[in-house]
Amino acid sequence: MKLYSGPLSLFTAKVRIALREKGVEAEIIDVPFGRQGYQPKHPEVEARNPKAQVPVLVDGDVELWDSTVILEYLEDLHPEPALYPRDPAEKATCRQLEHYADEVLFASIFPLVQEVFYKTDPAARDAVRVAESTATLRECYAELDARLAGREWFCGDYGVADITIFLCCMFGATLGVPVEDTTPHLATWIERMNGRPAVAAEAAEMMRFAATLPPQPAAAA
Ligand SMILES: N[C@@H](CCC(=O)N[C@@H](CS)C(=O)NCC(=O)O)C(=O)O
Structure with missing residues (x-):
């Protein structure tokens, strides 16, 4: 399983926390991201998501985009521990x-x-x-x-x-x-x-990444 992931993407973080909670291994592929935003776009994300956004999950022949759809797929694949109520x-x-x-x-x-x-x-x-x-x-x-x-x-x-x-x-x-x-x-x-632990680990990782980002580049004169 591969997850195209934005290091500071809230929508990807939903999926990363669910993977941690469920103990599911996935290869995390970070897309380019910085104070310039999501540029350049990762070619695999552009090819697989018509909105060219992360997260994108690839599991064999299954290719999914949108955090909500991906979370529901993970829940169906790995029902325990449940992240949705049964009722x-x-x-x-x-x-x-x-x-x-x-x-x-x-x-x-x-x-x-x-x-x-x-x-x-x-x-x-x-x-x-x-x-x-x-x-x-x-x-x-x-x-x-x-x-x-x-x-x-x-x-x-x-x-x-x-x-x-x-x-x-x-x-x-x-x-x-x-x-x-x-x-x-x-x-x-x-x-x-x-x-x-899954939430704390994710939050710490995002903070670590944020601390590595330089300030915005000075505007051209
Ligand atoms: N509804 C989508 C939203 C995804 C989204 O907005 N992703 C952002 C990163 S948090 C993105 O890829 N932005 C780049 C862009 O829109 O060009 C989801 O739940 O996955």
Whole structure:
């Protein structure tokens, strides 16, 4: 099994954590990535994904793109330990929360990626855009906090919803919007997530890679 992987790709990290949790060996092939973004595109990713994005999983004749599709394939192939609830309603809720994290939570983080990660010089950032995204992200944290009240994990046992939401919160924190004590259920859940070896190992690896990146190149005069 081969995984075309972005070292700092949140969507690939979902798959890497699932592989670790399930103890599945895969050859991880890092695509080019830096402060210039995903350029040049890896030729195998361009050839196998019409959207030319990571992650892409190749397992013999099976070629898959999109983290959600890949996670479901891994679950069918290696049902234990389960990362989705078995109960249909809980499973649908888990998928819904994953979709929420991918499409809503991440949408409030992406402007921060553009303003904070890609523009290492704070003077170059659009302060209004940063403030608006920060406020939207904090609203999302408050909604997630309310949902977690009285629960250990987001739906049933630990699983895909937790992994996906955690990665968004981790990105939020590294981009200047950490989960704070004002959302205590979410803060406690983050600690619980950090206590999982697969999650901690993935987070440490991403931080190590991020530390190797030079600041953005100076603009040409
Ligand atoms: N819905 C897709 C999103 C994948 C995605 O956005 N991948 C990013 C990296 S996190 C990418 O490859 N970006 C490069 C590009 O869009 O050109 C998934 O869940 O896999």
